[in-house]
Amino acid sequence: MKDLDAELGQRRAADLYRQRRTCYSQQGPEMEIDSRPVVTFCSNDYLGLANHPAVNAAFHKGIDRWGTGSGAAHLISGHSAAHHALEEELADFTGRERALLFSTGYMANLGVASALLGRADAVFEDRFNHASLLDAGLLAGARFQRYRHSDPADLAAKLAASRTDGEKLVATDGVFSMDGDIAPLSQLAGICRRHAAWLMVDDAHGLGVIGDGGKGSLAAHDLTPAEAPILMGTLGKAFGTFGAFVAGDRALIETLIQQARTYIYTTAPPPALAEATRVSLRIARREQWRRNYLQQLVRQFKSFAVQLGLPLMESTTPIQPLLIGDSARAVAMSEALLQRGILVSAIRPPTVPQNSARLRITFSAAHSEKHLLQLTQALEEIFVKAA
Numbered sequence: 001m002k003d004l005d006a007e008l009g010q011r012r013a014a015d016l017y018r019q020r021r022t023c024y025s026q027q028g029p030e031m032e033i034d035s036r037p038v039v040t041f042c043s044n045d046y047l048g049l050a051n052h053p054a055v056n057a058a059f060h061k062g063i064d065r066w067g068t069g070s071g072a073a074h075l076i077s078g079h080s081a082a083h084h085a086l087e088e089e090l091a092d093f094t095g096r097e098r099a100l101l102f103s104t105g106y107m108a109n110l111g112v113a114s115a116l117l118g119r120a121d122a123v124f125e126d127r128f129n130h131a132s133l134l135d136a137g138l139l140a141g142a143r144f145q146r147y148r149h150s151d152p153a154d155l156a157a158k159l160a161a162s163r164t165d166g167e168k169l170v171a172t173d174g175v176f177s178m179d180g181d182i183a184p185l186s187q188l189a190g191i192c193r194r195h196a197a198w199l200m201v202d203d204a205h206g207l208g209v210i211g212d213g214g215k216g217s218l219a220a221h222d223l224t225p226a227e228a229p230i231l232m233g234t235l236g237k238a239f240g241t242f243g244a245f246v247a248g249d250r251a252l253i254e255t256l257i258q259q260a261r262t263y264i265y266t267t268a269p270p271p272a273l274a275e276a277t278r279v280s281l282r283i284a285r286r287e288q289w290r291r292n293y294l295q296q297l298v299r300q301f302k303s304f305a306v307q308l309g310l311p312l313m314e315s316t317t318p319i320q321p322l323l324i325g326d327s328a329r330a331v332a333m334s335e336a337l338l339q340r341g342i343l344v345s346a347i348r349p350p351t352v353p354q355n356s357a358r359l360r361i362t363f364s365a366a367h368s369e370k371h372l373l374q375l376t377q378a379l380e381e382i383f384v385k386a387a
Contacts, residue, residue, distance in 0.1 A: 014327065015327040015328040015331050015348065016327060016348050016349065021033050021034050021343075022034055026051045027043065027045055027050040027051050027240075028040075028048075028050075028051050028366055029048075029364060029366050029367045029368070029371050030371075031343075033343060036341075037341065038338065038341055038342065038343040039341060039342055039343070039371050039374055039375070040343045041342060041343065041344050041361045041362060041363070041367075041371075041375055042343055042344050042345040042360060042361070042362055043362060043364060044205070044236070044237040044238075044362060045237070045238075045240055045364050045366065046205075046208065046209050046237060046238045046294060046318050046362070046363070046364055046365065047208055047209070047214075047238045047239070047240065047283075047284055047287075047290045047291070047294070047364070047365050048240075048290065048364050048365040048366030048367075049238070049239060049240030049241075049280045049283060049284065050240035050241075051240075052240060052280065052283065054279050054283065055240060055241065055276050055279050055280045055283070056276070057279075058275045058276045058278070058279040059241075059272050059273065059275065059276035060272075061272075061275065062082065062270075062271060062272030062273070062274070062275030062276060063270075063272045065082075065271075065272070065275070066080060066082060066270070066271035066272050066275070067271075067272075068270060068272070069267075069270055070083075070267060070268035070269065070270055070271055071267075072267060072268065073264065073265065073266060073267055073268060074101070074263065074268045075257070075264055078267060078268030079268055080268075080271035080274070081271075082271040082272075082274040082275045082278070083101055083268060083269075083271060083274045085274070085278060086101065086274040086275075086277055086278050086281075087099045087100060087101055087245070089278060089281055090233070090245050090247060090281070091247055093215065093281060093285065094207075094215065094216075094231055094233070094247040095215070095225060096225050096231065096247040096248055096249065097225075097248070097249045097250050097253070098247070098248065098249065098250055098252070098253035098254075099245045099246065099247040099253070100245060100246050100247075100253045100256050100257065100263065101243060101244070101245050101268075101269065101274070102243065102244045102245060102246065102262065102263060102266075103243060103244070103262075103266050103267075103268075103269055104234075104243065104244055105130075105132055105202070105204050105232065105233075105234040105236075105244040106132040106135075107244070107262035107263075107266065108232050108234075108244040108245065108246050108262070109130075109132040109133050109135075109136040109171075109202060109232060110132070110135065110136045110139060110261075110262045111246070111256060111260030111261065111262035111263050112136065112200060112230060112232065112246055112256065112260065113136035113137055113139065113140040113142075113169070113171075114136075114139070114140055114259070114260060114261055114262070115255055115256050115258075115259035115260040115261075116140075116167060116169060116198070116255070117137075117140040117141070117142040117167060117169060118140070118141060118142065118166070119141045119142065120142075120164065120165065120166035121140075121142040121143070121164060121166035121167040121168065121169070122142055122143040122144075122145070122162050122164040122166065122167075122168050122169070123137040123140060123142045123143070123144055123145070123168075123169045123170075123171060124145050124146075124147055124155060124158055124159060124162075124168070124169070124170045124171070124197070125137050125144070125145070125146050125147070125170075125171045125172070126146070126147060126149055126150065126171075126172045126173065126176075126183065127146045127147065127148060127149050128149045128150075128173070128176050128178070128179060129171065129172060129173050129176075129202070130173055130177055130202060130204070131351075132202075133171050133172075133173065133202050134146075136171070137169075137171060142166075142167075142169070143162075143164060145158050145162075149176075150181065150183055150184055152184055152187040152188055152191055155170065155188065155191055156191045156194075156195075159191065159195040159197060160195070162195075167198065168195060168196065168197035168198065169197065169198045169200060170188060170191075170192050170197050170198065170199050170200065171200040171201075171202070172185070172188060172199075172200070172201060172202070173201075173202050173203075173204070173205070174201045174202065174203035174204075174205070174206040174207075174216060174217030174218070175203070175204075175205035175206040175209075175210070175217060175317050175319065176205075177204065177205050177319065178319075178321065178347055178351060178352050178358070178360060179313055179314075179315060179319070179321060180205075180313065180315030180316075180317045180318075180319030180320060180321060181313075181314055181315050181317075182206070182210070182217055182220065182316075182317065183201070183217065185199075185201065185217055185218065185221040185223055185228065186221045186222075186223065189221075189223055189227040189228055192227075193227070198229060198230060199227065199228045199229065199230065200228075200229075200230035200231075200232065201217060201218060201228050201230070201231055201232070202232045203216040203217050203218065203231060203232065203233050204232070204233065204234040204237055204244075205237060205317065205319065206220070206317075207233040207234075207237075207238060207239075208237070208238025208239055208284045208291075209238050209291065209294070209317065209318060210291075210317065213285060213288070214238070214284055214285065214288075214291055216231075216233070218231065225248070225249065229248055229249065229252065230246065230248050230252065231246065231247045231248065232244065232245070232246050232247075233245055233247065235277050235280075238284060239277055239280045239281060239284060240280050241273055241276050241277040241280055242269065242273055243269050243273065243277070290365040291365075293365050294318055294363060294364070294365045297318075297363045297367060297369075297372055298316065298317070298318060298320065298363055300369075300372060301320060301361075301363070301372060301375075301376070302320070304376045305320075305322075305379075308379070308380060308383065308384055310322055310379065310383055311323045311324070313358070318362050318363040318364070319360065319361075319362050320361045320362070320363065321347070321358040321359065321360050321361065322358055322359040322361065322379075323356065323358050324346075324357050324358055324359060325355050325356065325357060326355070326357060327346070327348040327349065327357040329357070330346040330347070330348060330357035330358060330359060331346045331348070331357075333346070333359060333382055334346035334359060336382045337359075337378050337379075337382065340378040340381065340382075341374070341378075342374065342375055342378045344359050344360070344361055345359070345360055346358070346359060347359075347360045361375070
């Protein structure tokens with residue numbers, strides 16, 4: 001048997017040990033975490049909807065209407081009118097024929113891969129894809145290859161060299177969650193078209209945030225549903241609630257209903273949650289000022305980082321990573337920020353490649369300019385004055 005304590009000790013020694021923090025307050029830019037007040041810059045609540053009064057009210061009203069739980073899987077008795085309405089509204093938002101709710105983005109990605117791929121097929125993935133996409137490709141049993149990050153030429157070469165006679169699926173993040181950069185989707189779509197491959201985009205960090213009307217990475221590249229036929233989105237980031245969905249044409253969604261095990265064999269999310277998400281989706285679509293203000297915060301922060309020579313990675317999204325390299329140093333800097341009342345997570349291997357540990361700073365439309373000033377002052381003290 002494995003000596004688990006010894007393995008945990010090795011993880012601690014390498015500064016890779018993960019620890020949970022306990023929240024004692026509602027989500028927002030100012031929180032009480034581990035019994036201390038902090039300003040958080042590590043949430044994915046990009047539009048500031050996780051604690052929006054109208055969303056909260058819809059959730060409570062949904063509980064009064066539907067109760068707390070769904071009671072069963074969607075295919076048994078758990079698929080409520082609230083779920084159905086949300087799926088229709090998500091389909092309209094994304095410009096697709098249909099949408100299908102999943103409990104999490106992880107389950108959505110696993111469900112798509114398991115339903116569409118088998119041992120005779122092949123899947124090609126960006127090296128920096130989210131773990132759920134990578135696991136989905138591996139667990140599907142298809143021939144699995146990773147191409148260099150955001151490198152269309154490398155993908156094209158691998159597709160050309162593929163000897164499979166079966167289906168080919170290319171899967172990529174729209175916005176990469178740890179780097180904040182956007183995939184070259186237009187080029188990927190062209191390559192997929194030439195090689196008769198499906199293009200699947202996990203737009204967890206793009207939907208609601210970028211593109212016309214917040215319609216995400218595909219909208220930012222003016223791609224049609226035919227060019228990127230499989231779209232996965234999550235509801236726990238920009239939309240501030242919980243869950244995920246896959247959007248596509250009728251045949252795709254019907255296939256997932258029939259064959260996606262992570263959909264078939266899972267209890268449906270609470271209907272009240274669907275009601276809350278319907279409200280947050282309407283707010284996200286209507287209130288463009290949230291995206292405008294978010295971009296303003298990002299521009300201000302990037303300008304500050306350039307002035308001070310901070311090791312900022314290339315990103316125009318609300319994900320603004322500071323590249324540190326060494327895991328121990330990243331942890332120490334995260335702790336130094338916490339001592340100044342700023343919560344920013346240190347991201348270390350294996351979440352990111354070796355020697356690329358970073359401080360992953362994220363912005364929300366709920367942040368004020370005062371919050372931004374607190375962050376920049378703390379970073380100046382740590383990176384400049386202490387140097």
